[in-house]
Amino acid sequence: MRVCRTVAERDLAAELDRERPELLSPYLAALPGARAAVLARLWRGLVHEPLPWVASRTSGGDGVTLRLTDGRRLHGPRSDPWATGTTVGSLELDGAPYSHPALLMAALSVPGRARFAAELDGSTASLALSRTAPRPTKPPARPWEWEQRSPDGxxxxxxxxxxxxxxxxxxxxxxxxxxxVVGLRLAPVTGAMLRGPWPSGLRDGDTALIPVHPWQAEHVLADRRLLPGPQAHPLLALRTLDLGRDLHVKTSVSAQLTSAVRDISAYSVENALITSDVAARVADRLGGRLHVTRMLAAAGAGTPDLAAVLRESPYAYAGTGEQVIPVAELPAYLAPHSPRARLERITGFARLALGVCLDLLDLGVALEAHGQNLLVVLDAEGRARRLVYRDLADIRISPARLVRNGFPAPPLSGRLLNDDSTALRRKALGCLITGALGPLAGNAPTLGTVLEAATRDLARTADLQALRTEPLPAKALTLMRLTGGDQWAQLPNPLFNAQG
Incomplete structure (x- = not known):
């Protein structure tokens, strides 16, 4: 299979040849496009993030040149940090072309390159596999089917x-x-940590039956006795599944998906319902513009590899003639509209989302409102009416702001609490703009136009002033994979150009 150029590509191809031969040709055909898509994402990080081994960046008519601290030069096309759907065919490292992101990373003499190169290799191969999935041709028949439409992550x-x-x-x-359709397993746990009314259907007398993802069952919990569990449909987050009856379950998957290991800490189990109550009470101040999906119950065995959280489905918040879709899927939903109508609806959504997130931030809660966690209630014409937010595990709560606005101090401790304005704005605005508004706009000029129109009439808080006058915070996704931990970049604010 000469078309395969790396270990991950060859291994995945060999497995398909054995197990699913009908997918081998579509997978091989998808590899060049997957390499170019991942290389574009990597180039964005190399151009715009504060990488310590990039000595300088020079833009010219033929693109961007990075001078590295080891003296070499890396050259590629111009990079719009807010562009989506872009591809990069190749980059030149001291004149040598590299068209595979993993091979380029392996050639860079930087700390952490071997691990990250392996991740890029796997990301490319898996993206090609994802693109073999048949694209839906009809509107979703069930609400959660919106979460199964996009292959690109x-x-x-x-x-x-x-x-x-x-x-x-x-x-x-x-x-x-x-x-x-995923068949969950159930782990019997006597003496489990339970928060909230754990359902009778997930009990055996005094023993809790904790839902387990089948990947976790095979790779992490193989020595435990597990029972057959319910059938469920995987959602955007993969380890979160729709159980029907307006119920979703978040399971532990002790694997690094994208950036983080997706298990569930004892801290999250302990504080799930308290966090839900605090966020819902604060959201009530917004006059119905935001619904926070309630955490119904949580259970854990004391270790992050065996825990689960039950929460209500966000799709229960659709009224007559309305539908709820994840913001990550909003670009696809709006694609059939004319450019003018699409921009109008994007701006309307941005005005609603920024108003909600800034008002909630002022009250003391910073949402992690990216395209998975944030959903929008649309009317029959595709206009945003309300928002729905799910998954409170990584929000931030400011006790000082809550108290200032007449709320009691939250009965919480630990990582969810933070009074630092910079950290709160990074969480609320960095996630919303980088994870929702940027991808929806699709490029810097459109994002600037949208932000200018959407913020024009919002209440002039200090947080809005920072948004309108400072560079935009964004997670430094490439730097994070090389060094670990949260790292941040300051990206050019397209509002400056839109404001003239």
Whole structure:
């Protein structure tokens, strides 16, 4: 298979040849496009993030040249940090062309390159596999089907399809873009940490039956006794599934998907319902513009690899003639509209989303409102009416702001609490703009136009002033994979051009 150029590409191809031969040719055909898509995401990070081994960046008519601290030069096309759907055919490192992101990263003499190169290799191969999934041709028949339509994952992250530890067969069996039905397992746990009314259907006397993802069952909990569980449909987050009856379950998957290991800490189990109550009470001040999906119950065995959270479905918040869709899928939903109508609807959504997130931030809650966590209630004409937010595990709560606005101090401790304005704005605005508004706009000029129109009439808080006058915070996704931990970049604010 000479078309395969790396270890991950060859391994995945060999497995398909054995297990799913009908997918081998579509997978091989998808590889060049997947390489170019991941390389574009990597180039975005190299051009715009504060990488310590990039000495300087020079833009010219033929693109951008990075001078590295080891003296070499890396050259490529201009990079719009807010562009989506872009591809880069190749980059030149001291004149040598590199068209595969993993091979380029391996050639860079930088700390962490070997691990990250392996991630880029896996991301590229898995993206090609995701693109073999047949694209839906009809509108979703059930609300959660919106979450199974896009094959490409995070629009800016070079690890957009990084799923280390998942074989090709497992990706086909569990990943939402392949639209499988997943058979969960149940782990009997006596003396489990329970928060909220754990359902009778997930009990055996005094023993809690904790839902377990089948990947976790095979790779992490193989020595435990597990029972057959309910059938469920995987959502955008893969380890979160729709159980029907307006109920979603978030399971532990001890694998690094995109950037983070997706298990559930004892801290999250302990504080799930308290966090839900605090966020919902604050959201009530917004006059119905935001619904926070309630955490119904949580259970854990004391370790992050065996825990689950039950929460209500966001799709229950659709009224007559309305539908709820994840913001990550809003570009696809709006695609059939004319350019003018599409821009009008994007601006309307941005005005609603920025108003809600800034008002909530002023009250003391910073949402992580990216395209997975944030959903929008649309009327029959595709106009945004309300927002729905799910997954409170990584929000931030400011006790000082809550108290200032007449709320009691939250009965919480630990990482969810933060009074630092910079950290709160990074969480609320960085996630909303980088994870929702940027991908929806699709490029810097459109994003600037949208932000200018959407913020024009909002209340002039200090947080809005920062948004309108400072560079935009964004997670430094490439730097994070090389060094670990949260890292931030300051990206050019397209509002400056839109304001003239």
């Amino acid at each position: 995070h629009p800016y992250h070079p690890g957009c399809r990084s799923r280390p530890g998942f074989s090709a067969t497992e990706q086909l069996a569990y990943a939402p873009e392949h639209r499988p």
